[in-house]
Amino acid sequence: MRKNVLSMFAVFGLAFTLLAGCSGGGNNPDPEPNTSGNQQDTTNETPSAPEKVKIMFHTHGTEAQYNWQETISAFEEAYPNIDVELVTLSEKGDTTEATQKLDLAAASGEQLDVLMFSDPASYAQRVGLGMVASIDSFIEEEGYTVAEDYKVDTLMEGKYYALPGKFNPWYVLLNKDHLDEAGLSVPTDWTWDEFMEYAKALTQGEGASKRYGTYFHGPQSGGWMEFLRLAMANRAENTDFLLEDGSSNLDDPMFRRTLELRLKMEREDQSSTPYADMLSQKLHYRTQFFNESASMILIGSWMNSELGGTEQYPLNFNVAVAPYPKNEASDEIGYTPVTTDFMAVAEKSEHKKEAYQFIRWYTTEGLSKYGRNIPSWNNVSEGDLETIVDSILSETLKPENVDKESLIHVLSQSKSGKMIPPVTYQAEVYKALNEQYELLILGSQDLNATIENMKAAVQEIIDNNS
Incomplete structure (x- = not known):
């Protein structure tokens, strides 16, 4: 096993004190009858109820995205000795803002029990910082295997x-009205070359009112790194910047192809929103899509709960869904990046057992019955998919504007390549790649220099943490 060195990301000098979590109470056997005359008669006492505890749940997810009120109420009914207090870290569901606020909460000594991370790097880094507790003992006590119970294996070293x-x-996601205007059908199986052709055909206008064929929401600030491995992600293995043994994967020709694709679409075709505009104007993918500033956006299916429009982002057109593009027409369809929420227990929690009970219930029964996302839990059959989708879309303002057939087609065939367990210094790797990409896309260095500089920077990080 590699020896990991803690990330240099020091959160205001955090010092995490390891506290042993405990829960009070429990049922006691009936006492012996009073025979001495000197003891208090306890024959009619009832067993004591479990001590009621309150756990704090810090999340980036909004009510509109996750249906927290109904979900938490159902959990508290199933576990009457546990109260869950929700702490929403970003009112707009911004994961970067949420992570920053979570770090501030930890630094200020706030009560932390259940933590929700949106990406592997944030999860791995805070494991390395000592913020997250191992849940192995709870899993062993319950007697199941994560890799068999869930579609995503969260094992880390x-x-x-x-x-x-x-x-x-x-x-x-596709603006179907724009497709119809351009005489384009909804793709059910396509390549990156075809994606680029669609983007060119959908681009219209000039200047401030220009409508782009597509908008890429990253990379930025070391996050949204899926947009730097577009061509790497459509296969079964070696889908990330690091290989499973921790070595660099930047010599992969599909990594170079991703950079070439981004350059061509922005510089030559001018069919993607300029990266500089994304940064300077602080653009967001929801606004770009729902305001019809971009006809297509590549994004995760957490958007299912918003496809029919919300009060914050109303829908005034028809929406369709296409699968993640393939590298070659002969490639197997369905491989795509897969994101999940990493539901964790805080190391400093005084109620680790109750926090674990919540994350186990939520990732199984809770998400299946009350959530607004497709669960990773394997006990949800494919036959239930349409029911779940109907339930999710029914909570939007205009579910009739969503091409449900195209959505179910994509969801039913999607599958994840082998996920590489994140390293604790993954955020350093992301930051280094992001910095070099900005020099490329903003015109400060060419493609060859960028790739060589990326390889050197990542290798130095690997060496420093070996």
């Missing part, structure tokens, strides 16, 4: 620190 929540394959 031989231990489990989280259970996977939603199963969110990435797909392409």
